[in-house]
Amino acid sequence: MTGRTEKMTGARAIIECLYREGVDTIFGYPGxxxxxxxxxLYDSKxxxxxxxxxxxxxxxxxxxxxxxxxxxxxxxxxxPGATNLVTGIATAYMDSVPIIALTGxxxxxxxxNDAFQEANITGITLPITKHNYLLQxxxxxxxxxxxxxxxxxxxxxxxxxxxxxxxxxxxxxxFHYPETVKLRSYNPTYEGNIQQIKKAAQEISRSSKxxxxxGGGVISANASEYLRALAEKVQAPVTTTxxxxxAFPVDHPLFIGMLGMHGTxxxxxxxxxSDLIIAIGARFDDRVTGxxxxxxxxxxxxHIDVDPAEISKNIRVDIPIVGNAKKVLEDLLKYVDRAPTxxxxxxxxxxxxxxxxHYVSNSSTLKPQYIIEQIYDACKDAIIVxxxxxxxxxxxxxxxxxxxxxxxxxxxxGTMGFGFPAAIGAKIARPDRxxxxxxxxxxxxxxxxxxxxxxxxxxxxxxAIFNNGYLGMVRQWQELFFDKRYSYTCIRDSVDFVKLAEAxxxxxxxxxxxxxVRPAIEEAIASGRPTVIDFWIECEENVSPMVPAGAAIxxxxxxxxxx
Amino acid sequence: xxxxxxxLVENRYGVLSRVAGLFARRGYNIDSLAVGVTEDPTISxxxxxxxxxxxVLEQVTKQLNKLIDVIRVTDLGxxxxxxxxxxxxxVNADVTNRSEIMQIADIFRANIxxxxxxxxxxxxxxxxxxxxAIEQLLKPFGIKEMARTGKIAxxxxxxxx
Numbered sequence: 012m013t014g015r016t017e018k019m020t021g022a023r024a025i026i027e028c029l030y031r032e033g034v035d036t037i038f039g040y041p042g043x044x045x046x047x048x049x050x051x052l053y054d055s056k057x058x059x060x061x062x063x064x065x066x067x068x069x070x071x072x073x074x075x076x077x078x079x080x081x082x083x084x085x086x087x088x089x090x091p092g093a094t095n096l097v098t099g100i101a102t103a104y105m106d107s108v109p110i111i112a113l114t115g116x117x118x119x120x121x122x123x124n125d126a127f128q129e130a131n132i133t134g135i136t137l138p139i140t141k142h143n144y145l146l147q148x149x150x151x152x153x154x155x156x157x158x159x160x161x162x163x164x165x166x167x168x169x170x171x172x173x174x175x176x177x178x179x180x181x182x183x184x185x186f187h188y189p190e191t192v193k194l195r196s197y198n199p200t201y202e203g204n205i206q207q208i209k210k211a212a213q214e215i216s217r218s219s220k221x222x223x224x225x226g227g228g229v230i231s232a233n234a235s236e237y238l239r240a241l242a243e244k245v246q247a248p249v250t251t252t253x254x255x256x257x258a259f260p261v262d263h264p265l266f267i268g269m270l271g272m273h274g275t276x277x278x279x280x281x282x283x284x285s286d287l288i289i290a291i292g293a294r295f296d297d298r299v300t301g302x303x304x305x306x307x308x309x310x311x312x313x314h315i316d317v318d319p320a321e322i323s324k325n326i327r328v329d330i331p332i333v334g335n336a337k338k339v340l341e342d343l344l345k346y347v348d349r350a351p352t353x354x355x356x357x358x359x360x361x362x363x364x365x366x367x368x369h370y371v372s373n374s375s376t377l378k379p380q381y382i383i384e385q386i387y388d389a390c391k392d393a394i395i396v397x398x399x400x401x402x403x404x405x406x407x408x409x410x411x412x413x414x415x416x417x418x419x420x421x422x423x424x425g426t427m428g429f430g431f432p433a434a435i436g437a438k439i440a441r442p443d444r445x446x447x448x449x450x451x452x453x454x455x456x457x458x459x460x461x462x463x464x465x466x467x468x469x470x471x472x473x474x475a476i477f478n479n480g481y482l483g484m485v486r487q488w489q490e491l492f493f494d495k496r497y498s499y500t501c502i503r504d505s506v507d508f509v510k511l512a513e514a515x516x517x518x519x520x521x522x523x524x525x526x527x528v529r530p531a532i533e534e535a536i537a538s539g540r541p542t543v544i545d546f547w548i549e550c551e552e553n554v555s556p557m558v559p560a561g562a563a564i565x566x567x568x569x570x571x572x573x574x
Numbered sequence: 575x576x577x578x579x580x581x582l583v584e585n586r587y588g589v590l591s592r593v594a595g596l597f598a599r600r601g602y603n604i605d606s607l608a609v610g611v612t613e614d615p616t617i618s619x620x621x622x623x624x625x626x627x628x629x630v631l632e633q634v635t636k637q638l639n640k641l642i643d644v645i646r647v648t649d650l651g652x653x654x655x656x657x658x659x660x661x662x663x664x665v666n667a668d669v670t671n672r673s674e675i676m677q678i679a680d681i682f683r684a685n686i687x688x689x690x691x692x693x694x695x696x697x698x699x700x701x702x703x704x705x706x707a708i709e710q711l712l713k714p715f716g717i718k719e720m721a722r723t724g725k726i727a728x729x730x731x732x733x734x735x
Contacts, residue, residue, distance in 0.1 A: 133588065137595050142642040147587070162642060196584060196645040320636035323629070 016187040021149040022047035022180035025113065026055045028156035031188050034084050036060060036075065036439050038068040038432075042088020043128060044115030047180040060439065060468055063460040065092050067432035069099020070458075072110045074433025076103075077419045078394060079440035080233065082163055083110040089117055090128030093174070094135065098426060100170045101139040105423025106254055107231060109168035111159055112136075118178040119147065133174050141169030149182040154189055161192040166199025167318040168231055199317060203334035203342060211289075211313045211330045212346030218287035220355045221247040224270065224299075227254030227422065228292015228316060228336050235259065235415045237340035238291065244344060246352045248359050250278040252293055253407055256418040261411040267359060268368070271299040272558045273404040277362035279564040282307050284358075290314045292336045295325040296423070305563035315339045368408050368556075371571055374525060376549045379477050382528055383409035386447060386475065389532045393445040394419065394437050398430035398454030400484040402477040404554040406449040417444075428457030434472045435464060445473065445536055452478040453502060462515035465541035473535045474543045476508055479550045487553050491570075512543035521545045576605060577631050578657065578727050580735050581620040581638060582645040585611055589643045593620060596641065602626060602634050606659075606724035617645065621726045648735040650727050657727040660699045662687075663709065666716035667694040675715060682708045693718060701725075 019027065025048055029037065036058045041049045052059050062068045065087040072083030083103075087096050093114040103110045117126040133145045142162050144155050159171040215221060229238050229251075235258045242249045242265045249259045250270040259266055268275035270282055282288065288310045293299070300306040303326060314321070314328040315336060322331040332339050370380040379402060386393065387410050395410050396419040397403040403420055412418050419437055421429040434448040448455075455476050465472050477483075480503030489497050512519030518540045520531045528546070535542040555570035583589045590609060597604050605623040612619045624634055631649065638647045667675050668691065675694060679686055684698035698708050702725065709717070729735060 134591070137592060138599050145587070194642070197642050318640070320633065320640050322636075324633065 016185040018183055019186050020047065020051065020180065021152055021175075021182050021184060022051040024149075024152045024184055024186050025156065025175070025180070026051045026057065027186060028153055028188060029057055029084060030055065032082070032156070032160045034082065037084040037086055038062055038071040038075070038436065039086030040065050040068055040088070040092060042092045042115060044089040044117060044177045045086065045092075045175075047177065048086065048113070048115070048175070060435070061464065062432065062435075063463050064458065065095035066099050066428070067435070067458055067461050067464070069096045069110065069112060070102065070426075070429050070432035071436035071439075072112075073099060073103045073108050073429075074396060074419055074436030075440045076108050076110055076436070077433070078416055078437035080416065081440070082160060083108070083436060084113070085110065086113045088115040088128065089132075090130045092128075093132040094130050097135060097139070100136055100172065102421050102424045102426045102429055103170040104139045104141070106227060106421065107168050108170065109163040110170045111163055112170060112172040114172060114174050116145070116174045116176040119176045120178070122176065132172065136172050139170070140172050141167075143172040143174070145174045146176060146179050149179040149184045152179070152184065153187060157189050158192050158194060161194070162197065166197075167228075200319070200333045201317075201335040201338050203315065203332040203339035205342065207330060207332045208339065208342050209346055211332060212343055214287055214311060214313060214330065215245055215247070215289060215343075216348040216350055218247075219351050220285045221245065221287040221289060221350055221352065222267075222281050222285040222310075223247050223249045223289045223291065224252075224282065224293055225249060225255045225258050225291050226252045226293025229255055229258040230415045232292060232317070232336035233415070234292070234337035234340055237337055237344065239263070240344055241340055241347065245347055245350045246356065247289070247350060248281055248356065250274070250282065252296070252299055252422065253420060254422040255293070256407050256420075257412040257415045260413045262413065267363070269407055271301065271564060272560075273408065273554050273556070274564070275368055276366035276556055276567050277359060279558070279567050280362050280366075281359050282310075283563070283565040285310045288312045290316075291340070292316060294321045300325065301558050301562055301564035301566075369571065370552075370555070372525075377523065377525055377528070377546055379405045379546075379548045379552055380409045381525060382475065382477065382546055382548070383449070385528045386532055387411055389529060390445045390536060392417070393447050394441055395447050395449060396420070396430050396434040396437055397449045398451055399425045399427045400451045400454055400482070401487065401552075401554045402449050402451045402454075402483075405477070427454040430454060431458050431461050431472070431474060434474075435461060435468075435470055438470050438472050448472060448474045450474055450476045451483055452476055452480065452508070453482040455508075456506065459511065462512060462517050462541065462543070466516040470541060471539050472541055476543065476545050477548050478508065478545050479548050479552065480504070481550060484554070486551070487570075490551070490553070491559070508543050508545040517541040517543055519543050519545070521547070523547045575625065575627060577624050577626070577649055577651040578655070578725065579622045579624060579635070579638070580648045580650055580727060581622060582612070582735070583618050583620060584643040584645065585616050585618040586643060589618070592641050592643060593622075593638065596637055597624075597634075600633070600637060602630065608724035608726050610726075621724065623725055646735065650729065650735075654730045655727045656730055657701050657725055658699050659702060659705055659725045660697065660723045661705045661709075662721045663696045663698065663712060663717055664693055664719040665696060665712050666692065666718060668692055671715060675712070678708065678711050684708060
């Protein structure tokens, strides 16, 4: 096939490119300007999942990419179809997820005329894509598709959008798919500078109070096993960010949990007292560092990141190493020795015992933390996708992740409504796994219409709604910082989620008592059907512990609610 | 502190808006921006004068390099460079003061490129200070209109950027 050219329409060429890139599934929604592309899809081998809103197509592509490590692809028509992708693209951009967004556009001759369903989507997505293209010549389709996949997946991954004027999709071109990409202006660094690596190794090996701070880059670089090897060789504790949950086994003795605003006390204490921070694929986000001036003031900082622009962006770095996390760790492992950390590990173990994550349970009210524990007990290798809010933090705190790509959550953008469509993508990527969308009653309602998609596609995703009748995280802030003035955060009794599930043809279950939790989870898993479990949790349970915004991360408060 | 950046970019649709958009959304200040094609017609050269401390400059450089269409970014600030800007200045002029204006133009090695009964257009090249100086001297006659290119710069000697 390669090397030969073949005549075909632009639309068929696009599908052929997807096929050559190994794409098996795309998520989309048809419309006027993509009719020729949909016609080409009609008899192609690529599976198309029809979502009910384009935003879900982008999130599903994102969930697919995070669960599989492959590229997620979404497709929408021009104008409103394209603008509906925007939140999903921004979500993927903030968490460095490789997705390709294909959008229809009005014919070339009409661009700029405010034609029907015209929107300047390349302009709109300029700040939220790694790169984007407006196709201007049908003959460029193979080259640009090849470049788009290359750019999305290499260096720091990210979304790439291709805007496709309709007339180009009906034009006949000589199709030849290039085997290589030539981009003189784009050469990501993979190998870390060996002098820097040696310097870092020296610092690490003599550090008595090191902390490894691992971010989502460890997962996207598939570097989890090297992270573990480093931690074990050096005997350094490991904390991860939200997006790196699963990069290091929760049950490992060197794991100290998530750090930052809702991290564990012992992770935050360890970071603050450390003499060396080894940041890997993490970007010192404000939710992690708290008050940046007070962050780990006694520590030297080693920062390993594939994106040079992340180095010294938020914090001064002593030893920067630009490169792919896996490659750099592989090299670093050759030079590091066990560090003198015995005393340090004893101290951390003491903190762990003194300040564990905890909640007060009782037999009558439903505690969200208990539900997460029960989901873990029932299905230890489940893929946990979340929406955004309190439930997201409880999932990160209480599920005992043991492998990468099993926790999928919108970390950077914090997109409510992300979880359900992302769970659809994750389930398609990993049909062998049970996939939960851990949701709040607020977040779920942002994309609950996707129940139609999971029923139509027969995707047994389980949506666990942590229903407290509030936009809970906002309510928590109002309780703490606005004198319990619950301004527009009460959404109680707005919908019967069981009936909603049934209306779509999904299974709906309701749980009000702790004793009903496990049977409901097991019924959902056994049913093999898309299922909504409506957990009526304790309404004013807070996420604890918590670092108030703008405080140093060791100024961390207990917010547990007594029974 | 001012820095002059020479930025080589793909000569392609939309590149200017990518660069300008980057400066806008990250809150960097551009003092001047000049763009033109280079000896290689597929490459454009942008000369950007940006204000900020070393940390800002480092971020600007890194963020520019992240743009896929940016081929190379060089800070000319610390280098030995030649810099020029071109300005066209339309000044009120009639028989009573035209020769005085022409004298000023002569001193600055500027050219008169249009003469009308009530105005002249002066073309002047030089660094920012020179342009500022002639502007000051012409002000009393009444500047009707002025257009400036923004600074362009090259490194001295045989070496390129």
